[in-house]
Amino acid sequence: MEIELTEVSSILTRTSGYLRRVVSHSLQPYRGCSFGQSLCGVGCYVQHSPWIMRGREWGTFLEVRTNADDVYRRQYSSERAWAHRRDGFFGIFMSSATDPFLPQEGRHRVSRRVLAAMAEQPPDRLILQTHTHRVLDHREAIKELAGKCELRVHISIETDRRAIKGLPRHASPIERRFDAARQLQRETGAMVVITVAPLLPIREPKIFFERVRECADAVIIDHFIEGDGSSNGSRTLRTPLPMVMEEIEPGSTALAYRDEMVAVARSVMPGCVGVGQMGFAGEFS
Numbered sequence: 001m002e003i004e005l006t007e008v009s010s011i012l013t014r015t016s017g018y019l020r021r022v023v024s025h026s027l028q029p030y031r032g033c034s035f036g037q038s039l040c041g042v043g044c045y046v047q048h049s050p051w052i053m054r055g056r057e058w059g060t061f062l063e064v065r066t067n068a069d070d071v072y073r074r075q076y077s078s079e080r081a082w083a084h085r086r087d088g089f090f091g092i093f094m095s096s097a098t099d100p101f102l103p104q105e106g107r108h109r110v111s112r113r114v115l116a117a118m119a120e121q122p123p124d125r126l127i128l129q130t131h132t133h134r135v136l137d138h139r140e141a142i143k144e145l146a147g148k149c150e151l152r153v154h155i156s157i158e159t160d161r162r163a164i165k166g167l168p169r170h171a172s173p174i175e176r177r178f179d180a181a182r183q184l185q186r187e188t189g190a191m192v193v194i195t196v197a198p199l200l201p202i203r204e205p206k207i208f209f210e211r212v213r214e215c216a217d218a219v220i221i222d223h224f225i226e227g228d229g230s231s232n233g234s235r236t237l238r239t240p241l242p243m244v245m246e247e248i249e250p251g252s253t254a255l256a257y258r259d260e261m262v263a264v265a266r267s268v269m270p271g272c273v274g275v276g277q278m279g280f281a282g283e284f285s
Helices: 017-021 068-086 110-120 133-146 174-187 205-215 231-237 241-248 255-268 276-280
Strands: 002-006 012-014 025-027 030-032 061-065 091-094 125-130 150-156 191-196 218-221 273-275
Touching: 012 068, 017 276, 025 068, 068 110, 091 110, 110 133, 125 133, 133 150, 133 174, 150 174, 174 191, 174 205, 191 205, 205 255, 218 255, 218 276, 231 241, 255 273, 273 276
Parallel strands: 002 061, 025 091, 091 125, 125 150, 150 191, 191 218, 218 273
Antiparallel strands: 012 025, 030 061
């Protein structure tokens, strides 16, 4: 893993595309992701960005944005005012192109400092999106922020399969992610959402969503078709992920499979199921 310490001049990115209806801004405390060689990295849309990749292999580099908290403070007033003019609210998605709670966060503490800055100058809405149980290390900051803004913690659990033949291991054990969701829901006052994103074949759907119901307030189901930022999932189709999905569960690469899982989820968690972009925007039924 190549790690570079860097400073940035801007940390709040005005949203467009998929996130446009979800929040006004995204925030990336790191560039690159050390989970890129894990299961979640196989279909990750970020690997198709030449601007981020710069000819490098996904999962082999990490740029640590050491001054992210100071830049957030500096941008806060102007970006908040802009967001209120455009959207009527100042909302932040942290993060869409990395994970804010990577193992390296334990040393560099960029996300921790950003959350502290947000406690001083909170957005109206904050969505923390992660693939790891390490979010639990930040429970006190999350608890504080939950009292100052509309806060959702999204923990991705894409499947109930502990391993998928032909694909790398999970970045974080499934059981530990369920446990983290349960503890955050119990201890912080934040809304906890399990994001089944991207949806992978689920062995026992009813049991899986019953487990989700026990530890989260809602669930979002997002298929790579409509969910990877490209037309008809073309980015993901260039990766090994669809072929492996079809070997495990024929038909799982089609939206009909997503709709089938949505129906099961709604039978278990009525009123608490979001689908795709509208789910990330906070619409549940």
